[in-house]
Amino acid sequence: MSEIDLQAVSKHYGAVRAVDRISLRAAEGKFLVLLGPSGCGKSTVLRLIAGLEDVTRGRILIGGRDVTRLDPDKRRISMVFQSYALFPHLTVAENIVFGLKVRRTPAAERGERLARVAELVGLTEQLARKPAQLSGGQRQRVALARAIVAENRICLMDEPLSNLDAQLRHGMRVEIRALQQRLGMTVVYVTHDQVEAMSMADRVILMREGRIEQEGTPEELYARPASTFAARFIGTPSMNLVALEDGAGGAVIRGAPASTVLPGGGAGRILGLRPEHIRLVGAGGVPGVVSNAEYHGADTILTVQVGAESLLARAPGRVELGEGAAVRLGWEPGDMHLFDAASGARIDLRQDALQPA
Amino acid sequence: MRHVYGWLLLTPAALLLVGFTHFPAAATLFDSLFSTGTVVRPSRFVALGNYAALADDPIFWQVLGNNLWFALGTIPTSMAIAMLMAIWVNDRLPARALVRMAYFTPTVLPMIAVANLWLFFYTPQIGLLDQLNAWLLGAPSHNWLGDPATVLACTMVMVVWKEAGFFMIFYLAALQSLPPELEEAAKMEGSSRWYFFRRVTFPLLMPTTLFVLVNATINSFKLVDHLFILTKGGPDNASSLLLYYIYQVAFSFFDTAYASTLTVILLLLLAGLALVQFQLVERRVHYR
Numbered sequence: 001m002s003e004i005d006l007q008a009v010s011k012h013y014g015a016v017r018a019v020d021r022i023s024l025r026a027a028e029g030k031f032l033v034l035l036g037p038s039g040c041g042k043s044t045v046l047r048l049i050a051g052l053e054d055v056t057r058g059r060i061l062i063g064g065r066d067v068t069r070l071d072p073d074k075r076r077i078s079m080v081f082q083s084y085a086l087f088p089h090l091t092v093a094e095n096i097v098f099g100l101k102v103r104r105t106p107a108a109e110r111g112e113r114l115a116r117v118a119e120l121v122g123l124t125e126q127l128a129r130k131p132a133q134l135s136g137g138q139r140q141r142v143a144l145a146r147a148i149v150a151e152n153r154i155c156l157m158d159e160p161l162s163n164l165d166a167q168l169r170h171g172m173r174v175e176i177r178a179l180q181q182r183l184g185m186t187v188v189y190v191t192h193d194q195v196e197a198m199s200m201a202d203r204v205i206l207m208r209e210g211r212i213e214q215e216g217t218p219e220e221l222y223a224r225p226a227s228t229f230a231a232r233f234i235g236t237p238s239m240n241l242v243a244l245e246d247g248a249g250g251a252v253i254r255g256a257p258a259s260t261v262l263p264g265g266g267a268g269r270i271l272g273l274r275p276e277h278i279r280l281v282g283a284g285g286v287p288g289v290v291s292n293a294e295y296h297g298a299d300t301i302l303t304v305q306v307g308a309e310s311l312l313a314r315a316p317g318r319v320e321l322g323e324g325a326a327v328r329l330g331w332e333p334g335d336m337h338l339f340d341a342a343s344g345a346r347i348d349l350r351q352d353a354l355q356p357a
Numbered sequence: 358m359r360h361v362y363g364w365l366l367l368t369p370a371a372l373l374l375v376g377f378t379h380f381p382a383a384a385t386l387f388d389s390l391f392s393t394g395t396v397v398r399p400s401r402f403v404a405l406g407n408y409a410a411l412a413d414d415p416i417f418w419q420v421l422g423n424n425l426w427f428a429l430g431t432i433p434t435s436m437a438i439a440m441l442m443a444i445w446v447n448d449r450l451p452a453r454a455l456v457r458m459a460y461f462t463p464t465v466l467p468m469i470a471v472a473n474l475w476l477f478f479y480t481p482q483i484g485l486l487d488q489l490n491a492w493l494l495g496a497p498s499h500n501w502l503g504d505p506a507t508v509l510a511c512t513m514v515m516v517v518w519k520e521a522g523f524f525m526i527f528y529l530a531a532l533q534s535l536p537p538e539l540e541e542a543a544k545m546e547g548s549s550r551w552y553f554f555r556r557v558t559f560p561l562l563m564p565t566t567l568f569v570l571v572n573a574t575i576n577s578f579k580l581v582d583h584l585f586i587l588t589k590g591g592p593d594n595a596s597s598l599l600l601y602y603i604y605q606v607a608f609s610f611f612d613t614a615y616a617s618t619l620t621v622i623l624l625l626l627l628a629g630l631a632l633v634q635f636q637l638v639e640r641r642v643h644y645r
Contacts, residue, residue: 052541073547085538089560098556099546150546 001063002153002186003028004049009058011044018044020210021058026203028153029184031177033197035233036207042190045207046156049188050079062154078147080157084139086131086146093118093127096145117149120179137168144176148183155180157189161196173199194234198222206230224337228344231272231337237301240273242309243341256307259286261336262349269347272337275301278313278329285330290321304329382624388617400614407618417619419594420602423509427598428577430513431520436569438521440562443528444554457529464523472586475515476502479587502588505595512583512596520576524569531565532558567638574630578623599623 004026011019019041026032034042047053049060051072060068067075086095093114100110118124121141131139140160147155160176161169177200180187191197197204198218206213206221206229214226225231231239243254244266251266253259261271280302291310292303300319304311304327313329321327338347389407394400411417446457463471478485479501490496501511535558543553581601584590590597590605597605600623607616 050545052544071547072541072545077545079542079545081538081542083536083538085536085542087539087557089557098543098548102543102546102548102552146542 001028003061003063004032004154004186004188005061005064006045006049007059007061009045009048009060010056011041011048011053012056017210019048022207022210022212024205024212024215026186026188028186030202031180031187031189031200033201033204034188034190034207035194035197035204036192036213037233038192040207041210042192042207043158046079046158046188046190050077050156051075076152076154078150078152078155080143080147080155080160082159082162084131084143084160084163086139086142088131090130091127092123092129092131092134092142095131095142096123096149098146099150113149113151117145120148121145121175136164137172140164140172144179148179148185152185154186154188157187159191160189161191162193169196176200195236198234206233224346225272226346228270228272228339231339235274235276237275237312237314239337240271240275240278240311241339242271242273242306242311244269244271253286253306254308256286256288256309259306261286262338268341270339270341270344272339273311273331273335275312275314277331277335278311279331280313280315280319281328281330283328285328287326287328290325290327291323293319293321293323302327385617385620388614389621391614393612393614407614410615411618411622416594416597416602420597420599423595423597424578424599426509427513427516428574430510431516431577432570432573434513435517435520436524436566436573438517439524439569440528440566442521442525443532444558446525447529447532460522460525462522463519464526466519468519468580468582469586471515471519472583475511475518475583476587479511502596503592505592508588508592508596512587515583515587516577516580520573524573527565527569528562531562535561563638567634570638571631571634574634575627578627599626 004024006022006024008021008023009019010017010021022041022045024032024045034045036042044053048055049062051067051070051074055068058068059066062075062077087098090098096117097105097110097114100113105113114127115124118127121144123138123141123145126134126138126142131142134142140163143160147157157176161172164172173196176187179185189196189200198221201218203216204218204221205215208229214221214230216224221230221234225234225239228241231241244251244261245254246252246265246267247257247260249260250264251260251262251269251271253261253271286306288304288306288311290302291305294301294303295318299317300315302313302315302319302321304313306329311329336349338349339345340347390402390404391400392398392403392406442460446453446460450456466474481487481500481503482498484501486501487498490499499507501507539557540553543557548556578599581598581604584596584598584601588596590601594602599619603616603619603623606612606619
């Protein structure tokens with residue numbers, strides 16, 4: 001009933017292809033995140049689903065019904081805007097039931113649903129206030145309440161947490177996810193924050209320049225990035241991407257002939273290594289020199305110069321290593337990712353071809 | 358020393374303000390308590406004598422009545438038209454800049470020019486209005502500005518035409534400051550354009566409406582330039598307004614004391630109106 005299906009949907013603004021032949025499917029009751037840097041077209045995709053923008057080409061189906069040319073209100077969708085779009089002159093209660101009033105829901109039912117939703121998002125005390133008298137988090141709740149009071153099966157959210165401070169953001173992430181699960185809504189959620197995507201999504205669609213770069217579960221995006229772009233986008237600090245070159249015993253890190261990491265040639269290839277997968281080892285491994293150590297409390301982020309490349313390594317706890325200290329870096333062979341330098345595409349490694357570095 | 362410096366900076370502006378605003382106002386009030394002096398009979402203190410004469414002056418009452426009708430006829434109409442035009446040109450429509458400019462043009466024209474223009478419309482027989490009337494309805498010629506029954510309405514139509522574009526600019530500015538997401542949010546809920554206007558746009562425009570209302574009211578007592586061109590207040594004072602009457606009393610009849618009295622009344626009237634408007638509308642206005 002509430003499955004969303006985009007079939008080769010495009011949106012052009014003149015010569016600009018904001019959305020370029022996107023096909024995606026949001027399964028019923030699932031949390032789908034559209035992730036990407038600003039200007040990648042993710043918000044446009046959301047607005048196309050909502051019906052606030054006209055599709056240039058392609059079809060949009062909701063629950064099997066073609067809604068491509070349908071008005072927004074006929075699509076039975078709710079939306080939470082980045083700026084919340086609350087009516088400043090109406091009270092919280094009036095804001096929440098605005099849509100019910102438009103649809104002439106009887107007053108008794110309206111009151112009932114208002115009470116239920118206000119309870120759900122914890123706004124019961126604030127119903128008589130105006131939006132200007134609320135904190136950012138409370139305004140966010142009003143926007144959420146307005147979206148769920150309609151009891152639509154689908155809810156679209158356009159960067160709903162970007163106006164909140166970091167602490168509140170964590171709390172709201174948990175709450176939105178819990179609410180979605182409890183109500184069984186299909187949610188399409190737009191964000192540029194990979195933490196939100198990783199922690200909330202059932203499925204993530206990573207977008208770049210109007211196209212889908214990679215689609216999968218958060219685990220898949222983390223474990224098998226399809227390109228250097230995806231590799232860089234997911235994870236903090238982001239994945240180390242170092243250029244390889246041909247060495248005597250196989251592929252070596254650029255400028256470090258003693259650092260054989262893979263058999264075969266290295267030229268034209270990029271090695272990807274997540275900082276959290278790099279360990280400091282006593283013997284073996286790849287030699288490097290510490291150029292910076294950043295203490296974060298639970299761990300320390302070391303910047304290590306290896307040949308012409310510098311790598312970030314995350315070491316647990318406090319590491320007493322000053323600038324210029326010589327270290328050796330090691331990692332599990334399975335944690336290596338290989339990319340083509342020209343196209344940025346992932347090169348799959350055969351597990352048996354790997355040797356410990 | 359710093360006080361001296363501050364006062365020195367304030368002096369030029371203060372001198373101009375006192376010289377051209379506060380002193381004349383006080384002098385007007387003072388003059389209204391004396392009779393107009395002549396060579397034979399010098400000016401003397403008459404207390405509220407001038408005000409008593411004013412209460413007995415039928416022309417004063419007629420002119421005041423004219424002015425109230427003039428205000429009632431022009432203010433709501435020009436404001437409603439202004440709001441409509443603003444909403445229309447705020448939309449995405451072809452040649453939007455051209456339409457906006459067209460609406461604003463009457464505002465930049467001097468009132469004297471506007472009056473001359475409309476004089477041609479209203480002129481009997483050869484005027485646009487009579488020509489159209491004869492052509493479409495076959496109606497006989499009518500002296501629009503010479504008939505006491507139509508003259509005030511004629512000046513009102515012209516003032517609405519001139520003022521609406523000016524007020525439109527304020528509404529347009531207010532509309533452009535409304536975030537477009539509000540309309541999108543309402544659209545998602547299926548609200549019609551009219552419902553959205555009634556429940557959201559109109560209430561959010563209330564501060565602008567108040568501002569425009571105060572300005573329109575003051576304008577309706579200030580705008581008399583057209584009378585010099587169109588009617589000179591006639592026929593039989595049927596189109597005369599309070600300020601024009603003040604001008605006549607002061608500079609045609611040279612009764613400066615009585616003109617001062619009328620001026621005091623006009624000032625009191627405007628101050629009272631502004632107070633009432635702010636009190637009344639404030640309760641219904643949403644300030645962000």
